[in-house]
Amino acid sequence: MRNEGKPGPLWRRALRALRRPGVRNVVVAGLAGALLGTGLTAWGSGAFDREVKAAPCWGGLGDEALKGLFGDARFVVEEQRLMQGVRETALGTCRITERGEHGYEDQLTVRVHRLDGLRGTDAHAWPAEFLNPYMTPLGKDLPGMASTTRAWLALPARCVGGDAEDRDGPVVVDVSMGPANFDDDWALEGGDVRRTTMGRAVVETAATVLRSLGCSTTLPAPPATLGNTVEEERAVGEPLCGVKGLQLPASYAKKPPPGGWAPFGGHRRSGDDALIRVCDAGGGSMPRLRLTTVTHPGLVNVFTSSALRGGGRVVDAGGEGFGSVNAARAAYRAVCPSGAVIFLVEQSDNVQGHPYDLTAALLPGYVAAEAERIGCGPLRIRFGEED
Numbered sequence: 001m002r003n004e005g006k007p008g009p010l011w012r013r014a015l016r017a018l019r020r021p022g023v024r025n026v027v028v029a030g031l032a033g034a035l036l037g038t039g040l041t042a043w044g045s046g047a048f049d050r051e052v053k054a055a056p057c058w059g060g061l062g063d064e065a066l067k068g069l070f071g072d073a074r075f076v077v078e079e080q081r082l083m084q085g086v087r088e089t090a091l092g093t094c095r096i097t098e099r100g101e102h103g104y105e106d107q108l109t110v111r112v113h114r115l116d117g118l119r120g121t122d123a124h125a126w127p128a129e130f131l132n133p134y135m136t137p138l139g140k141d142l143p144g145m146a147s148t149t150r151a152w153l154a155l156p157a158r159c160v161g162g163d164a165e166d167r168d169g170p171v172v173v174d175v176s177m178g179p180a181n182f183d184d185d186w187a188l189e190g191g192d193v194r195r196t197t198m199g200r201a202v203v204e205t206a207a208t209v210l211r212s213l214g215c216s217t218t219l220p221a222p223p224a225t226l227g228n229t230v231e232e233e234r235a236v237g238e239p240l241c242g243v244k245g246l247q248l249p250a251s252y253a254k255k256p257p258p259g260g261w262a263p264f265g266g267h268r269r270s271g272d273d274a275l276i277r278v279c280d281a282g283g284g285s286m287p288r289l290r291l292t293t294v295t296h297p298g299l300v301n302v303f304t305s306s307a308l309r310g311g312g313r314v315v316d317a318g319g320e321g322f323g324s325v326n327a328a329r330a331a332y333r334a335v336c337p338s339g340a341v342i343f344l345v346e347q348s349d350n351v352q353g354h355p356y357d358l359t360a361a362l363l364p365g366y367v368a369a370e371a372e373r374i375g376c377g378p379l380r381i382r383f384g385e386e387d
Contacts, residue, residue: 057094057110058082058212060205066096068197069108069177074099082112082212092209108177110201112209114160115169117298120305122169127302129180131292133280136226137273138199142219143296144172144206145276146199146226148191151175153206154298159215170298173206196226231268234281240362241267241279241291244369249361255353263351264289274374289358292344293370295336303342306331313384314363323363325383330359332367336376343367 055062056077061069075098082092092112098105115122130152135145144153152174160171175198199222207219236253240246252263269279275296281289294300307314307323314323314332323332323343330345345363350356364381371377 056096057205058092058208060110060208061096061201062204065197065201065204068193069201070096070098070106073105082209106177108175108201110173110175110205112171112173114171115298115302117167117169117301117304120302120309123303123306127292129176130174131276131278131294131299133229133268133270133278133290135270135276135278136195136199136229137271137275138203138226139220139223142203142222143170143275144199144202145270146195146202146222148194148198149176149178150180151198151202153202153219154296155206155210156215156217157298159210159213159217167301167304168298169302170296173202173209175202175205191228192225195228196222196224199226229268229270231266234265234267236265240264240281240289241269243279243291243366244373246362246365246369248358251354252351263354272373277370288348289362290344290346290348291362291366292342292346293374294342294344295338295374297339300333300340300342303331303344304333306344307333307342312360314381315384316379316381319379321379321381323381325360325363327356327359330363332363332381334367334371334376334379336371336374338375341371341374341376343370 056066056079058079066075075096077094077096079094080092084091091114094110096108096110098107115126130145130150132147134147135150136147138144138146138151138153142153144151146152152172154170154172157170177198203219203222210217210219234240237247240248248263264281267279267281270277276292276294276299278290278292281291294303306329310324310329310331311326312324314325314330315321316332316334319334321332321334323330325331328347332343334341334343343363343366345359345366347356347358350358360383367379367381368377371379
């Protein structure tokens with residue numbers, strides 16, 4: 001439902017709905033301020049008023065999805081009408097907030113926005129939330145991922161304008177609920193069910209957004225169950241993150257950490273999906289190392305700025321790729337038969353007694369192994385002068 005500047009009838013319909021017996025107990029609050037101040041329309045799900053034909057979040061979240069996300073809890077919905085942004089992009093935000101006994105509790109936020117590939121402003125914060133090893137691929141022909149607290153899906157470039165297949169980032173629908181990177185808390189309480197619910201929510205919402213844009217593309221349904229990501233312990237001498245031949249520098253074997261534990265021993269990875277492969281080595285209070293391979297054309301563009309202007313140059317004498325490296329991130333963009341691919345090595349802390357230099361040490365081996373895995377090899381990179 002969209003407000004067209006006539007708040008009176010909406011108030012009356014809401015009040016009639018709240019008085020009806022046996023109807024979902026939905027809190028409708030702050031409507032006047034939302035209408036007059038922020039452009040957000042506050043309303044409940046389509047079930048609370050039979051005169052309201054659409055479900056929340058532009059019609060994307062029906063009763064089944066809301067039940068899976070909130071149970072029988074009361075909630076407030078604030079919805080911004082989808083708008084046309086720059087480069088013919090649809091933009092919008094929808095928030096559903098649970099109203100608990102002692103105040104507001106969980107909040108679901110749905111956004112439609114274009115990731116910045118021209119300036120690279122989305123190359124750090126957004127991937128940290130939505131391209132982490134807690135995320136499971138949504139399945140074939142669905143360029144997106146889901147965890148127990150996050151989900152995203154990239155919309156087809158032909159439906160959203162811009163040049164996502166050339167330089168810009170993709171338009172994505174992303175869904176978030178609760179703090180980022182706290183998926184282990186949910187995993188203790190039926191993580192597979194929660195992850196699947198988040199995946200379905202983002203696909204259903206994305207399908208509604210496409211229809212509102214007049215795009216005839218039909219999205220397939222996600223799998224009935226989205227499984228968990230892979231969590232494993234790496235023994236000393238085994239390759240990092242299961243990447244063929246990828247080893248820590250020899251200095252780590254000569255000077256093991258105190259206590260005899262394997263540095264970066266705990267692995268969590270999203271699997272070997274062709275779209276995105278991401279792995280964290282070392283978690284919790286231990287130093288962290290992240291290895292990422294991205295093949296989706298729009299998402300590759302999000303990291304192009306890092307590959308161009310991130311530090312010292314990285315080149316491949318036999319190819320058209322380019323990259324850069326600093327202590328925190330090494331990024332290399334390669335041109336493969338299937339299109340552009342980005343390879344990332346990120347280090348967020350060092351191991352006691354060792355230099356902060358794993359990005360440079362690991363990038364050549366990581367690029368070579370991953371390029372071979374995805375059919376893009378052989379790639380042999382080297383470091384050039386500082387930009």
